[in-house]
Amino acid sequence: MALYDPELKKAIQKIKEVDAKLVCIQLPDGMKPYAKEIEQKITQETKARVLIWLGSNFGACDIPLGLNKMKVDLLISWGHNVFHKKEGW
Amino acid sequence: MDILFLEAPFTGEVSLNQKTIQFLKDKKVKAVGLYASVQFCNNLDRVKKQLKELKIEIISSLPDRTHVSHQLLGCDNYYNSLRLPQKEISKIEYYLYIGDGKFHPLALVYGQKDLVELKEIICNDPIGKNFQLLDHSFVKKILQKYRASLLKFLNAKEIGVLVTIKPGQEQFRPSLFLEKKYPNKQFHYFIDNVISFDQLENFPFIQLWVNTACPRVGFDDQENFQKGVINLNDALMAEEILSKESILNQL
Numbered sequence: 535m536a537l538y539d540p541e542l543k544k545a546i547q548k549i550k551e552v553d554a555k556l557v558c559i560q561l562p563d564g565m566k567p568y569a570k571e572i573e574q575k576i577t578q579e580t581k582a583r584v585l586i587w588l589g590s591n592f593g594a595c596d597i598p599l600g601l602n603k604m605k606v607d608l609l610i611s612w613g614h615n616v617f618h619k620k621e622g623w
Numbered sequence: 624m625d626i627l628f629l630e631a632p633f634t635g636e637v638s639l640n641q642k643t644i645q646f647l648k649d650k651k652v653k654a655v656g657l658y659a660s661v662q663f664c665n666n667l668d669r670v671k672k673q674l675k676e677l678k679i680e681i682i683s684s685l686p687d688r689t690h691v692s693h694q695l696l697g698c699d700n701y702y703n704s705l706r707l708p709q710k711e712i713s714k715i716e717y718y719l720y721i722g723d724g725k726f727h728p729l730a731l732v733y734g735q736k737d738l739v740e741l742k743e744i745i746c747n748d749p750i751g752k753n754f755q756l757l758d759h760s761f762v763k764k765i766l767q768k769y770r771a772s773l774l775k776f777l778n779a780k781e782i783g784v785l786v787t788i789k790p791g792q793e794q795f796r797p798s799l800f801l802e803k804k805y806p807n808k809q810f811h812y813f814i815d816n817v818i819s820f821d822q823l824e825n826f827p828f829i830q831l832w833v834n835t836a837c838p839r840v841g842f843d844d845q846e847n848f849q850k851g852v853i854n855l856n857d858a859l860m861a862e863e864i865l866s867k868e869s870i871l872n873q874l
Contacts, residue, residue, distance in 0.1 A: 595791025
């Protein structure tokens with residue numbers, strides 16, 4: 535993960551800011567092997583429980599569905615930034 | 624639910640490697656279109672300085688759907704995705720892509736498929752310090768199959784329209800324009816979380832698929848569609864695309 539900065543300070547700051555109890559982390563394939571490290575850091579620094587998204591992370595257009603039903607408070611998605619959807623591409 | 628996007632920026636130096644610099648010098652390049660993937664696009668100062676030293680003009684923009692200038696998404700693969708004025712496009716001699724892999728720079732290749740002449744893409748990889756030149760030869764087979772699917776679409780009567788329900792990808796409403804444009808065709812709408820390629824064969828009455836999800840599915844996943852697939856934008860302009868002089872029609 536040394537190639538890319540996971541920006542964990544920002545992640546933890548956001549978790550504390552919104553007082554998230556249940557956090558879903560969505561990682562691009564290249565960062566998935568480091569899910570354990572990220573999970574540990576978050577659970578050490580906050581009281582949040584972490585759910586690791588197993589599926590795809592093609593882009594900011596590819597947000598997991600159904601997290602609200604799981605009562606997830608915060609989704610942290612790595613490898614992308616804000617996506618401005620365009621109707622009809 | 625709150626959402627936080629983290630870019631995971633590259634931690635190393637983002638710069639032009641010697642092979643890229645030599646190529647730019649050898650070709651006496653005067654202007655490039657500079658784009659990068661999200662891990663690199665906020666750290667292009669060194670690259671810009673190097674280009675300035677080489678007296679190369681930098682042309683760039685805020686492409687469709689992106690958040691910062693220079694950022695290139697894989698879905699920016701249409702002729703107008705970069706939102707560059709024609710005057711600026713005509714000045715560009717090469718596109719210069721900063722990042723690793725071929726996924727993002729190939730968007731610039733697909734985006735030029737309907738043009739007469741392609742501007743090649745210089746790929747400068749700051750991780751592997753590699754240089755590569757991309758053109759349509761890298762996706763020739765895909766584009767050949769894509770063209771065949773466009774031709775098939777014009778004659779097909781039963782069309783399957785693939786709509787995915789993820790908010791960032793869902794394009795159901797725009798897909799309804801197909802019915803106005805082609806009143807003699809029968810359109811069947813299929814919805815899914817993500818496109819389940821293994822389910823396509825369960826609908827044998829479909830003669831051809833129109834993809835409305837990620838536009839790269841229509842190109843990169845051609846092999847997953849036994850009946851063929853085209854993207855929504857191209858379906859709406861199929862006759863125009865097939866009748867003009869272009870890279871796609873010359874392959």
